[in-house]
Amino acid sequence: xxxxxxxxxAYDTVETPFGKAERVLGGSASFFxxxxxxxxxxxxxxxxxxxxxxxxxxxxxxxxxxxxxxxRQDGATFHWQGKYSYDLNSRDTICTELNVFEAFKPKIPAAxxxxxxxxxGNIDPALQRxxxxxxxxxxxxxxxxxxxxxxxxxxxxxxxLRRVDILLINDSEARELSGEWNxxxxxxxxxxxxxKTLVIKKGEHGVLMFSPEGSFAAPAYPLEDVFDPTGAxxxxxxxxxxxxxxxxxxxxxxxxxxxxxxxxxxSFCVEAFSLDRLxxxxxxxxxxxxxxxxxxxxxxxx
Amino acid sequence: xxxxxxxxxAYDTVETPFGKAERVLGGSASFFxxxxxxxxxxxxxxxxxxxxxxxxxxxxxxxxxxxxxxxRQDGATFHWQGKYSYDLNSRDTICTELNVFEAFKPKIPAAxxxxxxxxxGNIDPALQRxxxxxxxxxxxxxxxxxxxxxxxxxxxxxxxLRRVDILLINDSEARELSGEWNxxxxxxxxxxxxxKTLVIKKGEHGVLMFSPEGSFAAPAYPLEDVFDPTGAxxxxxxxxxxxxxxxxxxxxxxxxxxxxxxxxxxSFCVEAFSLDRLxxxxxxxxxxxxxxxxxxxxxxxx
Numbered sequence: 297x298x299x300x301x302x303x304x305x306a307y308d309t310v311e312t313p314f315g316k317a318e319r320v321l322g323g324s325a326s327f328f329x330x331x332x333x334x335x336x337x338x339x340x341x342x343x344x345x346x347x348x349x350x351x352x353x354x355x356x357x358x359x360x361x362x363x364x365x366x367x368r369q370d371g372a373t374f375h376w377q378g379k380y381s382y383d384l385n386s387r388d389t390i391c392t393e394l395n396v397f398e399a400f401k402p403k404i405p406a407a408x409x410x411x412x413x414x415x416x417g418n419i420d421p422a423l424q425r426x427x428x429x430x431x432x433x434x435x436x437x438x439x440x441x442x443x444x445x446x447x448x449x450x451x452x453x454x455x456x457l458r459r460v461d462i463l464l465i466n467d468s469e470a471r472e473l474s475g476e477w478n479x480x481x482x483x484x485x486x487x488x489x490x491x492k493t494l495v496i497k498k499g500e501h502g503v504l505m506f507s508p509e510g511s512f513a514a515p516a517y518p519l520e521d522v523f524d525p526t527g528a529x530x531x532x533x534x535x536x537x538x539x540x541x542x543x544x545x546x547x548x549x550x551x552x553x554x555x556x557x558x559x560x561x562x563s564f565c566v567e568a569f570s571l572d573r574l575x576x577x578x579x580x581x582x583x584x585x586x587x588x589x590x591x592x593x594x595x596x597x598x
Numbered sequence: 599x600x601x602x603x604x605x606x607x608a609y610d611t612v613e614t615p616f617g618k619a620e621r622v623l624g625g626s627a628s629f630f631x632x633x634x635x636x637x638x639x640x641x642x643x644x645x646x647x648x649x650x651x652x653x654x655x656x657x658x659x660x661x662x663x664x665x666x667x668x669x670r671q672d673g674a675t676f677h678w679q680g681k682y683s684y685d686l687n688s689r690d691t692i693c694t695e696l697n698v699f700e701a702f703k704p705k706i707p708a709a710x711x712x713x714x715x716x717x718x719g720n721i722d723p724a725l726q727r728x729x730x731x732x733x734x735x736x737x738x739x740x741x742x743x744x745x746x747x748x749x750x751x752x753x754x755x756x757x758x759l760r761r762v763d764i765l766l767i768n769d770s771e772a773r774e775l776s777g778e779w780n781x782x783x784x785x786x787x788x789x790x791x792x793x794k795t796l797v798i799k800k801g802e803h804g805v806l807m808f809s810p811e812g813s814f815a816a817p818a819y820p821l822e823d824v825f826d827p828t829g830a831x832x833x834x835x836x837x838x839x840x841x842x843x844x845x846x847x848x849x850x851x852x853x854x855x856x857x858x859x860x861x862x863x864x865s866f867c868v869e870a871f872s873l874d875r876l877x878x879x880x881x882x883x884x885x886x887x888x889x890x891x892x893x894x895x896x897x898x899x900x
């Protein structure tokens with residue numbers, strides 16, 4: 297079962313305490329697609345400029361990632377530049393050059409319209425809805441968003457959320473969207489907006505999922521060397537959705553394993569700049585890290 | 599197998615967004631003792647003033663908590679006053695009146711000297727060592743400390759840590775003690791100071807344990823109504839040590855279940871002011887919450 301993903305493909309310039317990477321491949325849809333492609337074929341919808349070349353495309357080649365939906369427009373590719381604090385726990389955006397992404401109107405190729413799994417990356421919620429209107433009968437719609445849309449386009453976002461099954465956001469976004477500080481109350485308020493399942497990403501503190509069958513908590517893997525957190529959330533989403541799609545469903549046990557799979561993928565992502573670590577990864581390493589998560593969290597019943 | 603605990607018995611005045619409690623029972627040894635007493639007999643060593651009356655003692659009565667070591671001195675009992683922020687994630691200390699606690703020199707009654715499980719609450723590290731010198735042959739020594747001692751009495755603390763098996767501290771303390779921001783590196787540095795097992799408390803984000811057999815991550819229970827976080831860390835320690843002592847050992851599986859037991863106790867503690875919720879608790883409720891932690895964290899292997 298394939299996944300349709302709509303989001304950004306971008307150049308990132310990233311500075312961490314350990315080094316700097318200039319104009320490397322980034323963007324939510326890039327991280328998502330590569331992570332999901334370990335499990336199922338991915339149909340990628342995004343836009344790049346004329347400056348986006350074969351070297352960048354190489355990251356997607358040789359993987360089950362279809363590029364028919366990767367539009368090329370006159371102009372420059374979206375470029376984001378950020379700098380992390382010494383502890384990697386906060387970052388400053390140095391510049392955001394939207395370029396061709398500013399006028400992005402996702403066009404879903406005919407071949408993608410039967411997609412059963414859809415991931416709406418972090419774009420204008422009105423555009424997220426336009427994507428859904430071009431898809432025939434999705435089985436699972438998952439969605440990301442950010443504070444910018446919660447603040448500025450709340451009505452549009454609420455309309456979109458009514459059509460979303462799974463919302464993946466971080467804890468501060470969940471609090472802002474719900475107006476509730478307590479995370480359990482926040483989850484209940486967000487369920488009432490539409491999504492039956494809410495996956496709250498807490499960075500180094502892991503993930504909390506609230507589904508129709510209850511709550512599930514997963515830690516982040518305690519890593520000795522975190523090199524660059526950029527893309528970890530999108531990589532999580534890709535691993536999560538990829539695993540779900542490969543199992544064709546979203547029962548509670550599949551959702552839980554999908555959270556762990558997403559966490560495993562994200563734990564590799566942060567080990568290097570850009571998609572460097574993901575591109576060297578194989579399924580055996582992923583499954584081994586899934587096993588480490590099992591060992592990390594297991595305890596016997598009393 | 600009984601536990602010896604040395605720490606504070608105090609009056610707390612606590613203000614949270616939900617109310618205020620004046621001069622209620624508090625102190626690390628109070629929370630610890632009541633939590634541990636669900637599992638094993640507890641020998642309590644602390645000091646109170648002449649103002650500490652039968653009403654306060656009632657909390658310990660009817661439980662297997664021996665009070666021979668609860669010294670009564672001329673003067674007033676230790677009083678701490680704090681106020682929590684609207685989100686309960688930070689607190690300001692309004693006043694700390696050490697009173698009789700200032701000159702506390704723990705004297706271990708003869709009947710306590712054969713204790714096999716010892717918990718050194720957060721007091722001057724030189725005093726923690728004096729306690730150890732009065733105990734014959736402890737099997738497990740666990741210890742708490744705080745930034746105040748890490749900053750001001752590091753050499754003394756290091757001498758104490760060489761004799762400690764299990765150190766229980768929070769994440770900011772682990773970083774300060776080790777000089778390492780990364781928590782895995784911090785754990786390695788602390789192991790080198792003596793404690794073979796390190797339990798890092800992260801509040802609403804749960805617990806990370808680094809033991810000789812690897813790492814274990816446990817979430818905090820996602821509660822809808824957190825009323826007052828005061829004493830949660832000491833309650834965790836009490837549940838943790840109580841469970842370990844009741845099993846007479848500290849193998850990896852017992853340590854992991856002890857972390858969950860401590861987390862379960864702590865999740866009750868925060869539901870009310872002071873020890874109010876703990877004092878109404880029974881073992882059946884504790885075991886039921888242990889079961890909820892199992893459900894909260896369980897996923898199937900792939």
